Amino acid sequence: MDPTSLQRLVLLTSLLSGSTHQARLTVTPSSSQVFAGERVSLRCEDASEGWTVRRNTSKEIRAECGVWGTPAGSSCAIGYTDPVDSGEYWCESTGGSTSDTVTITVSGGSGGSVILQSPALPVTEGDDVTLTCRTKMADPPSAHFFKDGVSIRTEPDGHMTLLHVSRSDEGLYKCSFQGKESAWSRLSVSGKPPTTTRPPTSSFSTTMDPPTASSAPPASSLHLVFRVICHLVVFCPYCISTFLMVSIYRERARGSDPTPPTHAEQGLDDDYDDVMSAVTTEHQF
Ligand SMILES: *[C@@H]1O[C@H](CO)[C@@H](O)[C@H](O)[C@H]1NC(C)=O
Numbered sequence: 352m353d354p355t356s357l358q359r360l361v362l363l364t365s366l367l368s369g370s371t372h373q374a375r376l377t378v379t380p381s382s383s384q385v386f387a388g389e390r391v392s393l394r395c396e397d398a399s400e401g402w403t404v405r406r407n408t409s410k411e412i413r414a415e416c417g418v419w420g421t422p423a424g425s426s427c428a429i430g431y432t433d434p435v436d437s438g439e440y441w442c443e444s445t446g447g448s449t450s451d452t453v454t455i456t457v458s459g460g461s462g463g464s465v466i467l468q469s470p471a472l473p474v475t476e477g478d479d480v481t482l483t484c485r486t487k488m489a490d491p492p493s494a495h496f497f498k499d500g501v502s503i504r505t506e507p508d509g510h511m512t513l514l515h516v517s518r519s520d521e522g523l524y525k526c527s528f529q530g531k532e533s534a535w536s537r538l539s540v541s542g543k544p545p546t547t548t549r550p551p552t553s554s555f556s557t558t559m560d561p562p563t564a565s566s567a568p569p570a571s572s573l574h575l576v577f578r579v580i581c582h583l584v585v586f587c588p589y590c591i592s593t594f595l596m597v598s599i600y601r602e603r604a605r606g607s608d609p610t611p612p613t614h615a616e617q618g619l620d621d622d623y624d625d626v627m628s629a630v631t632t633e634h635q636f
Contacts, residue, residue, distance in 0.1 A: 492508065
């Protein structure tokens with residue numbers, strides 16, 4: 352195989368793997384709670400053309416970015432948030448594929464003077480995660496933190512850090528400061544990447560990973576090799592069948608030719624017959 356066709360094959364392989372990508376919604380600032388008036392920017396990442404941000408709020412269902420925000424490509428910005436912007440946000444393609452959903456709560460009005468700043472997206476198992484209790488003035492000197500309805504900690508500087516998070520840290524969190532409470536926000540913990548970001552169609556390659564991924568060689572290059580092999584396995588039968596169809600067609604065309612075949616051509620035809628019978632045997636097997 353010459354270098355050009357190898358390059359083409361690599362390009363085709365990357366196109367095939369690209370087609371299995373799914374959009375991911377990212378939020379800036381990366382907090383599931385914001386104060387009213389703050390700017391929030393939502394972005395569909397890994398997305399080709401045709402993905403838009405949609406939302407469900409108490410007043411809207413599947414509302415497109417153009418209705419409530421400022422679209423820019425596959426991004427959407429809310430310049431000045433309002434409590435009615437609280438809701439579920441996700442990316443949706445024109446074909447109906449959807450990303451994971453992100454919940455955003457906009458605090459405002461009388462009860463909205465405290466927010467819990469917590470990651471809007473799932474955090475990765477083993478990461479350190481800091482939850483911050485904020486007031487509009489400054490970080491409070493001392494805040495109480497709650498998980499699933501139970502008071503868990505009082506932190507003198509308003510920050511609570513969870514070291515090496517695991518699934519058991521998942522749950523609903525809120526904080527309070529001088530009797531004012533924030534809204535609840537869910538903290539989700541996902542397995543180590545790339546296991547979680549991988550679409551189910553290629554999950555078979557992740558099962559070949561050793562369970563202790565941290566001590567293993569870089570998983571990304573292993574995955575790339577697996578992907579290339581998988582695509583080759585899919586691609587090769589197409590090459591073989593195309594070759595066979597061209598061979599058969601040429602053989603038929605020659606059969607209708609009135610001039611008798613030369614000795615060399617006769618030998619070639621015999622080779623084709625051999626290939627055909629070999630392939631047939633293989634298929635019967
Ligand atoms: C949005 O609301 C509709 C109608 O209630 C519901 O079917 C859909 O599942 C919601 N989507 C999300 C991501 O919450």
